Amino acid sequence: MKYKAEVNKIIPFSNVDGPGNRLAIFFQGCNINCSYCHNPETINCCSHCGTCVSLCPTKAIKMVDGKVIYEEALCIGCDQCIRTCGFNASPKTREYTVDQLYEVIEGYAPFIRGVTVSGGEPTQQAAFITELFKRVKGLGLSCFVDTNGFFNKEDMIELIQVTDQFMIDIKGINTLETLCGKRSKQHLENLQYLLSIQKTYEVRTVVALEMVDIKETLTSVASLLKNHPSVTYRLISLHLTGLIPFQKENLKDKVPSKAYMEELKAYVTALGVKKVEIQSN
Amino acid sequence: MKSKATDILDIATSKSLTYQQKLFNLANTAERLLDPREVLDYDEIEMMYIEKEMICDLNEGYVPYRPRYIVPDYSVLLSKGCDFLDLKPPTDLDELLDHLLILYRHIPSITSFPVFIGDLDRLIDPFVTHEEKDYKKIKRFLNHVDKSIPDSFCHANIGPERTKAGDLILKAVIELENPTPNMTIRYDKDKTPKNFALKAVEACLKVSKPSFSNDAKYCRDMGEHRIVSCYNALPHGGGAYTLPRLRLGTIAKGVQSLEELLKDRLPKVTKAMATMMDKRIKFLVEESNFFQTSFLVREGYIQRENFSAMFGIVGLADAVNQLLKLEGRQERFGTSKRGDEIGHSILKRIQEVANNHEAPYCERTNNRYLLHAQVGANLSEEDTCNTPAHRVTVGDEPILPLHIKQAIPFHEYFISGTGDLFAFDETYLDKPEAVLDIIEGAFSLGGRYITTYLHNTDLIRVTGYLVKKSEVKKAAAGEAVLRDTDILGYGTNSIAHVFERRLRKDEI
Numbered sequence: 001m002k003y004k005a006e007v008n009k010i011i012p013f014s015n016v017d018g019p020g021n022r023l024a025i026f027f028q029g030c031n032i033n034c035s036y037c038h039n040p041e042t043i044n045c046c047s048h049c050g051t052c053v054s055l056c057p058t059k060a061i062k063m064v065d066g067k068v069i070y071e072e073a074l075c076i077g078c079d080q081c082i083r084t085c086g087f088n089a090s091p092k093t094r095e096y097t098v099d100q101l102y103e104v105i106e107g108y109a110p111f112i113r114g115v116t117v118s119g120g121e122p123t124q125q126a127a128f129i130t131e132l133f134k135r136v137k138g139l140g141l142s143c144f145v146d147t148n149g150f151f152n153k154e155d156m157i158e159l160i161q162v163t164d165q166f167m168i169d170i171k172g173i174n175t176l177e178t179l180c181g182k183r184s185k186q187h188l189e190n191l192q193y194l195l196s197i198q199k200t201y202e203v204r205t206v207v208a209l210e211m212v213d214i215k216e217t218l219t220s221v222a223s224l225l226k227n228h229p230s231v232t233y234r235l236i237s238l239h240l241t242g243l244i245p246f247q248k249e250n251l252k253d254k255v256p257s258k259a260y261m262e263e264l265k266a267y268v269t270a271l272g273v274k275k276v277e278i279q280s281n
Numbered sequence: 282m283k284s285k286a287t288d289i290l291d292i293a294t295s296k297s298l299t300y301q302q303k304l305f306n307l308a309n310t311a312e313r314l315l316d317p318r319e320v321l322d323y324d325e326i327e328m329m330y331i332e333k334e335m336i337c338d339l340n341e342g343y344v345p346y347r348p349r350y351i352v353p354d355y356s357v358l359l360s361k362g363c364d365f366l367d368l369k370p371p372t373d374l375d376e377l378l379d380h381l382l383i384l385y386r387h388i389p390s391i392t393s394f395p396v397f398i399g400d401l402d403r404l405i406d407p408f409v410t411h412e413e414k415d416y417k418k419i420k421r422f423l424n425h426v427d428k429s430i431p432d433s434f435c436h437a438n439i440g441p442e443r444t445k446a447g448d449l450i451l452k453a454v455i456e457l458e459n460p461t462p463n464m465t466i467r468y469d470k471d472k473t474p475k476n477f478a479l480k481a482v483e484a485c486l487k488v489s490k491p492s493f494s495n496d497a498k499y500c501r502d503m504g505e506h507r508i509v510s511c512y513n514a515l516p517h518g519g520g521a522y523t524l525p526r527l528r529l530g531t532i533a534k535g536v537q538s539l540e541e542l543l544k545d546r547l548p549k550v551t552k553a554m555a556t557m558m559d560k561r562i563k564f565l566v567e568e569s570n571f572f573q574t575s576f577l578v579r580e581g582y583i584q585r586e587n588f589s590a591m592f593g594i595v596g597l598a599d600a601v602n603q604l605l606k607l608e609g610r611q612e613r614f615g616t617s618k619r620g621d622e623i624g625h626s627i628l629k630r631i632q633e634v635a636n637n638h639e640a641p642y643c644e645r646t647n648n649r650y651l652l653h654a655q656v657g658a659n660l661s662e663e664d665t666c667n668t669p670a671h672r673v674t675v676g677d678e679p680i681l682p683l684h685i686k687q688a689i690p691f692h693e694y695f696i697s698g699t700g701d702l703f704a705f706d707e708t709y710l711d712k713p714e715a716v717l718d719i720i721e722g723a724f725s726l727g728g729r730y731i732t733t734y735l736h737n738t739d740l741i742r743v744t745g746y747l748v749k750k751s752e753v754k755k756a757a758a759g760e761a762v763l764r765d766t767d768i769l770g771y772g773t774n775s776i777a778h779v780f781e782r783r784l785r786k787d788e789i
Binding site for chain 1: 681
């Protein structure tokens with residue numbers, strides 16, 4: 001079977017997606033919708049409605065045979081298409097086969113330590129990524145998955161096998177439904193499982209005041225991490241840069257202070273987490 | 282270029298030169314007053330290429346009385362001291378640092394300042410006894426070098442092994458934020474411990490030094506060598522007699538096709554530069570009496586047999602861009618596959634002509650001149666259309682990953698040195714490992730030399746040397762500034778816009 005997947009973006013050199021210099025692949029499609037999402041255009045795949053076509057100032061987007069076609073060379077990156085899409089999608093994605101993506105990775109292999117798949121939610125493409133990782137291993141590169149934690153592990157046993165490490169979000173416990181439209185403890189169960197097989201590189205929580213049950217979330221994560229001293233707990237301060245005006249308006253008073261972030265760091269450290277980092281950009 | 286008698290008055294009355302700079306400029310003017318046809322026997326063809334500015338002799342002058350670059354073996358100071366200067370071998374750190382500062386005053390070069398001041402970590406390490414006290418001395422010594430050798434071509438080496446002294450030196454250069462000395466870590470992933478390399482990356486991001494040289498590769502190509510001046514790899518205990526350069530951007534002007542350039546004009550100019558170099562070297566070795574009279578030779582700091590000469594090029598990008606235009610392509614060097622092909626064909630041709638030339642007094646390098654990717658200078662109008670070395674013109678650079686892949690294959694030709702510069706954004710400061718991954722990747726593909734720096738530092742790389750942006754702004758306003766390289770930096774920035782070099786963010 002020839003696997004294909006929709007890719008939103010490839011960042012050949014990234015220093016923020018795991019250890020060292022890494023190539024990061026952002027897959028299109030997500031199974032949740034968080035109100036503070038910085039990349040809502042990665043949530044759905046393009047429905048080819050054509051709304052964005054007429055608004056593109058450089059005609060980089062065209063409608064051909066009922067399909068939206070994107071010509072990268074003409075794009076000036078104004079993101080008008082993304083702003084006007086009412087569907088949380090983007091016309092600027094590209095479909096890749098495993099071979100095509102492998103070729104891109106191979107070209108950068110000498111300069112990177114590994115590959116990190118993100119999204120969207122990459123576990124939605126488990127079969128594709130499994131095949132990709134199997135090949136990437138041959139280049140001597142490490143394979144990381146950056147996930148929101150909502151996946152059925154029974155459906156991706158092989159992906160878990162070929163993945164070196166996971167970076168997993170714990171976005172909240174009791175506030176998930178309003179925050180992400182999800183009501184589940186699956187993320188915590190998955191974290192527990194990944195910890196038990198030594199495949200967790202990092203756990204992240206975005207700190208957004210009132211929207212996240214912060215103390216409860218941190219306490220739950222800390223109780224799991226205290227026995228895993230090598231795993232980093234990254235506390236990410238909500239930030240507004242890059243958000244659309246509507247989101248900015250809703251979120252502007254949800255940004256935590258620096259002092260509060262430090263307080264939270266001290267809190268989880270006291271609960272026994274060894275590596276805690278604050279990210280505030 | 283020849284000078285004019287009127288240059289003397291201009292220099293003597295200048296408002297923007299210090300006393301010392303006037304003195305050196307006057308001496309250089311005198312060297313260029315004589316006619317090279319009479320003193321060096323330059324022929325009409327060689328003169329024509331100089332006058333058309335296709336060959337640039339970097340104002341080396343027409344009575345070469347000292348090698349351009351001298352790379353002393355300072356270990357002689359430790360074992361024997363120096364008779365000429367009446368210095369006994371040093372017995373403690375104070376004596377060592379004092380002796381070195383004395384010796385530096387007596388190392389000639391094209392600028393009259395030493396271009397190599399030693400393997401500082403190896404020299405200092407045996408004398409480190411008390412970390413805190415010795416740190417102060419090392420820091421004071423480095424600051425002394427910055428203020429008394431006001432020339433950023435002055436270069437120190439550290440590595441490849443880690444030493445206590447190496448750690449202290451890195452700590453001091455970060456605290457000092459001085460342009461001088463320029464510094465290189467000779468990096469070898471099999472010899473340089475990771476934590477030392479990461480400290481060097483941190484220093485490089487913060488204060489733009491040390492740069493990283495691919496030590497294993499240079500050792501293979503050159504044997505015992507050191508990195509001096511900008512990033513020149515030269516034999517240890519010797520150096521380079523001379524360095525003229527081909528202005529490829531100028532040479533390519535007016536040709537009708539790539540074929541004409543490769544088959545006719547380029548080999549002719551290249552050959553003329555080689556014969557010109559022969560004449561300079563013969564004068565220096567046979568007539569100037571340098572090697573007969575220098576205490577450095579007599580006492581074993583250098584040997585004539587360890588000298589070679591450098592065959593420089595600039596303006597590859599500009600030559601390629603002209604040819605792309607001739608071929609009717611809307612492409613620019615840096616992002617054009619065809620452009621890279623043309624670039625390689627030009628360098629291969631130069632390499633071929635240079636390698637077929639029998640170089641006098643160059644037994645250390647198999648009687649061959651060594652190709653060098655010269656970093657540029659601002660000596661003439663022609664320099665505005667000759668981008669440094671084989672670099673991509675500022676503004677035409679692709680994103681970092683593509684830029685590195687484009688640049689590294691060009692390093693292969695330049696045995697006596699080349700280097701690429703990449704400015705990173707601040708997020709890399711917390712991730713030195715990511716930068717080291719990139720450097721190691723470049724070296725695994727045959728890259729020779731990499732410099733990185735943060736985009737917003739005051740201390741910045743111009744082409745191969747360091748300047749403070751603030752000092753360059755003063756020079757631009759016509760004020761006298763301490764370093765000759767600050768003045769060069771002004772010239773280079775005003776023509777090449779290096780301060781606007783592409784910032785590396787990891788976006789595509």
